[in-house]
Amino acid sequence: xxxxxxxxxxxxWLELCPQGYLEDTVNGHQEGETExxxxxxxxxxxxxxxxxxxxxxxxxxxxxAASSGLVNLAPDYPSKHFLATQxxxxxxxxxxxxxxxxxxxxxRADLESTIDNFVNPHLVKFAEVLLEKIDSGDFIxxxxxxxxxxxxLAFSVFEMMETTNRVPNPKFAHTLAGTIADERRHVGFGExxxxxxxxxHPEKKPEVEQMQKDMAYxxxxxxxxxxxxxxxTVDKEREAIGDVGEANFHGTDLxxxxxxxxxxxxxxxxxxxxxxxxxxxxxxxQAPVGV
Numbered sequence: 001x002x003x004x005x006x007x008x009x010x011x012x013w014l015e016l017c018p019q020g021y022l023e024d025t026v027n028g029h030q031e032g033e034t035e036x037x038x039x040x041x042x043x044x045x046x047x048x049x050x051x052x053x054x055x056x057x058x059x060x061x062x063x064x065a066a067s068s069g070l071v072n073l074a075p076d077y078p079s080k081h082f083l084a085t086q087x088x089x090x091x092x093x094x095x096x097x098x099x100x101x102x103x104x105x106x107x108r109a110d111l112e113s114t115i116d117n118f119v120n121p122h123l124v125k126f127a128e129v130l131l132e133k134i135d136s137g138d139f140i141x142x143x144x145x146x147x148x149x150x151x152x153l154a155f156s157v158f159e160m161m162e163t164t165n166r167v168p169n170p171k172f173a174h175t176l177a178g179t180i181a182d183e184r185r186h187v188g189f190g191e192x193x194x195x196x197x198x199x200x201h202p203e204k205k206p207e208v209e210q211m212q213k214d215m216a217y218x219x220x221x222x223x224x225x226x227x228x229x230x231x232x233t234v235d236k237e238r239e240a241i242g243d244v245g246e247a248n249f250h251g252t253d254l255x256x257x258x259x260x261x262x263x264x265x266x267x268x269x270x271x272x273x274x275x276x277x278x279x280x281x282x283x284x285x286q287a288p289v290g291v
Contacts, residue, residue, distance in 0.1 A: 008082035008189060017089070021181050028096040028178045033171035035103050048233045050104050052161075054118040055226065056097040059154060062127035064090035066134055066146040073139040075197075082189050086147075089182045096175055120225055126150075126218035133211060140197050141208045147190025148277050149215045155183040156270045160262070163249050187277065195281035202282075209286045212278065217288035219270070223263055224291070231259035 022028070039045045067086040074080045098111065106114050130145040162176035198205065247254040252265040275285040 007192075008078055008085075010081050010085055013082075013085040016185070017085075017182070022178055025174070025178065027099045028092075028175035029171045030174060033174065035100075035171060036169040038168065039104070044233055045237055046104055048230060048237070050101060050106060050114065051118045051229065052226070053097055053100050053104065054115050055120055055123055055222075057094060057101065057115060058119050058123055058127070059150070060090055060093040060097060062130065063146065063150055063154070064094055065127075066090075066130055066142065066150070069131070069134040070139065070142050070146065073134070073137060073142060075139065079193055082193075086186055086189070089186070093179055093182070096179075100172065100175065120222050122218045122221035122225060126215055126222060129211060129214045129218065140194060140201060140204050141211050143190055143194045143197075144208050144278075144281070144283070145211055145215060147186050147194070148281070149212055149219075149274065151183050151186040151190065152273050152277060153219055153270055155180060155187060156266060156273060158183065160249050160254070160266055160269075163247050164254050166247075191277055191280050198282045205283060209283055212274075212283070213286035213288050216271075216274070216286070217291055220267060220288065220291040223267055227259045227263040234259050 024030075035049075039049050064087065067083055067090050071080050071083045071087065074083055101111065101114065102108065130142070130150060133141040133145055158176045158180045162173050162180060165173040165176065198208075250265055250269050252261060254262060257265070271285070271287075278285050
């Protein structure tokens, strides 16, 4: 219990995050960094960047609602303290990705209409499955959905995006790197805290696994629609950006991969991570049908 208290204390969070990898950053990146001119000067590329960033904002808004809701559901104070810090992490993520939309030219007055215009409907459904569990007061399902499924999904998506932006868009890559560090801690909490509760409440397993299956369905549908929408701009982005440097993501060279190949490696990576992390807490990954 002492290790749990120390690992997830507010003091530890302060040392790792505000006083650690986020020190001297502005909205997650170094002061003075700007978006790549190749994106800002081309309407198609700017629109594609807005569309993808909208998904990040919507996902992080869901994470913010989930983590804040879990604070009052947590059965012990170490968990409450960690989830309070996670709530601030998620609020920061919402803010920095929203700021990116402004940097890409979205007017503040048009923020919500832009989100409504570009949001993936399956991402909305994905979030609804999770938030329904939290609204019903189900802490175990809520933590699995938030800290294993949603955070595991975000971790891999951010990792892929950071890989392709390191050379052409350091500002966005730096923003993503800080969120990846946050997500790594969030997933670790989910694995370490919920495993013992699953053992104490084995009757919860079917319900939690069904939730995971439902979330995975909408996750895969989200990927499918997102990569389909982005397929037309892949080649144009490469031509405008030029050399992206080393861009290897789990054995796939993203600098030359097709949209379909990128979708395939992202899906395989996320599902593999799900299987591993769910197994650690005593659950079995449930593959959705119809995708």
